Amino acid sequence: MIDVSSPADLPRIGFAAWSGSGKTTLLKGVIPALRARGLRPAIIKHAHHEFDVDKPGKDSFELRHAGADQMLVASGRRYALMVETPETDDGRVPDLDMLCSRLDPQRSDLILVEGFKQWELPKIEVHRPSLGKTPLYREIDGVIAVATDAATLDFDGPLLPINDPDAIAAFIIDYLNIHP
Known part of the structure; x- marks a missing residue:
């Protein structure tokens, strides 16, 4: 496992998308794919409403x-x-650094962040053209790849197959340079 002394040392990657794009569904596939590679992901999910x-x-x-x-x-x-x-x-977005500090770094190797699209961290956008929404990579900073079912996009970076959580897990490991 990765040796870290605090949650601030854990590598983070975000998943950003419009509501209904399938962030949670994708993460439900990516998490076991990361675990199969020997990694222990922690999740921080932003809720837009009282819960x-x-x-x-x-x-x-x-x-x-x-x-x-x-x-x-x-x-x-x-x-x-x-x-x-x-x-x-x-109504403000909670402080992601404060939330990450609440995690036990001895129990996780990386943090997957769902939501927090305005926060400064590398993000994978989940984009489905069938929803009729404009891509977020045109509006927010930090999008490093797009997980999509589109054949092409005007994105200057990797397009990841939205229905292949193993490929997305491999991209995360390579991007964050994590060696389980």
Whole structure:
């Protein structure tokens, strides 16, 4: 595994696209392809709306809503930390560096970032012309490749086959120069 001392040392690559383009579907294929190559990816996903991973009626939900700023729920198999962030409840994109700092660098080899398209990091755009949306690489910085089902695009970089997560995993490994 890759030897890092902090989450800031973990290599990152983003996946950016318009909603409905298939970022999550693609990542669901890329993650096992990376794991098959001996890598342990961590994921940070941006949600554009208020969300909750807890359920009303559960003790953890009730304790958090009673005023706990942090709620850690743990079992023998997993744990989840929920942190209230009312100071950033203004619609702004959360700070990606702060979120990355919350990851355990001993448990991951790289960070895959879904969303955060305005953040400065290398990105793979997921583009499906059938959605009728303009490509993001014309509007945002950092797009290093486009995963697409288009035969051609006016992109000056690699076009990756959107339905081939193994090829995308290989591109990520080469681009980030990760040696599992």
